[in-house]
Amino acid sequence: MDLYEYQGKQFLASFGVPVPAGEVASIAADVVAAAERLGFPVAVKAQVRVGGRGKAGGIRLAGDAVEARTVAEAILGMDISGHVVEQVWVERASEIAAERYVSFTLDRSARAHLGLLSARGGVDIETVAAETPEAVARLHVDPVNGLSGEQCRAWVAAAGLADDPEAEAMTELLGHLWVAYAEGDAELVEVNPLVVTPAGEVLALDAKVTLDDSAAFRHDWDDYAASQAGDEREQAARARGLQYVGLDGTVGIIANGAGLAMSTLDVVSQVGGSPANFLDIGGGAKAEVMAA
Numbered sequence: 001m002d003l004y005e006y007q008g009k010q011f012l013a014s015f016g017v018p019v020p021a022g023e024v025a026s027i028a029a030d031v032v033a034a035a036e037r038l039g040f041p042v043a044v045k046a047q048v049r050v051g052g053r054g055k056a057g058g059i060r061l062a063g064d065a066v067e068a069r070t071v072a073e074a075i076l077g078m079d080i081s082g083h084v085v086e087q088v089w090v091e092r093a094s095e096i097a098a099e100r101y102v103s104f105t106l107d108r109s110a111r112a113h114l115g116l117l118s119a120r121g122g123v124d125i126e127t128v129a130a131e132t133p134e135a136v137a138r139l140h141v142d143p144v145n146g147l148s149g150e151q152c153r154a155w156v157a158a159a160g161l162a163d164d165p166e167a168e169a170m171t172e173l174l175g176h177l178w179v180a181y182a183e184g185d186a187e188l189v190e191v192n193p194l195v196v197t198p199a200g201e202v203l204a205l206d207a208k209v210t211l212d213d214s215a216a217f218r219h220d221w222d223d224y225a226a227s228q229a230g231d232e233r234e235q236a237a238r239a240r241g242l243q244y245v246g247l248d249g250t251v252g253i254i255a256n257g258a259g260l261a262m263s264t265l266d267v268v269s270q271v272g273g274s275p276a277n278f279l280d281i282g283g284g285a286k287a288e289v290m291a292a
Contacts, residue, residue: 004047004089005045005089009204012189012207012209014180015183016179020091020092022091024088025072026087035068035090038090040062040065041061041062042090042093043059043060043090043091044061044071045090046075048083048084050082052080053080058078058080058085060074060075068090096193096195096196097196097198098119098164100193100202101120101122101136101194102115102117102118102174102190103116103125104178104189105190106187112140113140113143113181115147115155115174120132121192121193152171152175152178155174166196169202184219185218186211186212188210189208190209191204191205193206242279243258244277247276247277249276252277253277253279256282261280262278
């Protein structure tokens, strides 16, 4: 279950991760009202589950009520990579002294959780890892023992941040982020950028959170589930217990297992095709599943 940015921030904040104050809005008048409550300048951010919002013009600053209305009208209804913007997140604009990157996910090959921390935030972490791998500090976390404060401090040092004034605040935030990931049953938590303000505060300026659907019985995720509408094909597949992601191509993909589906998508792309979807019907699928 992929959350919108504003939901991801609310999720992280519930575990003590500091985030900028903000409000969600779906019409321009509400954007203006929210901005006036929060105080100018504000950032108005398109809420879509896809990257590239900034480059598409889906994240803009507003210094007064007139600008807030103009920006809201420009962003609401915008199409970003096939996703129509129906809501925006309005937050008080943050002063930024530095940008960092941090994430937690599962490393299946290592049978452990994997944390990534870098002093080079605000950019594509894959590019950073490829061009300067030493700039990304990796930490494997044992699922049984979890993450200790001592490990967090060592991790901050490994990222070259131990001598920074915000090192202690960063260490504390990593602990909260780990709890959000582990106790919140997330498959991914990613903050890029994690910003440091001139006053030394550390804030999650963005939040990408994917929750483990199979753990929903342990949590009250009804509001999150209700916002998962999106593609009608994805809704139909979900109702039948299938893993489906709609894409923009012309070649349909049906596969037994996510790994095979991903490999098939790669092969189709390599030969010049464009996948129309990702559909995993699971290993050992029977005729009934195919008929669905």
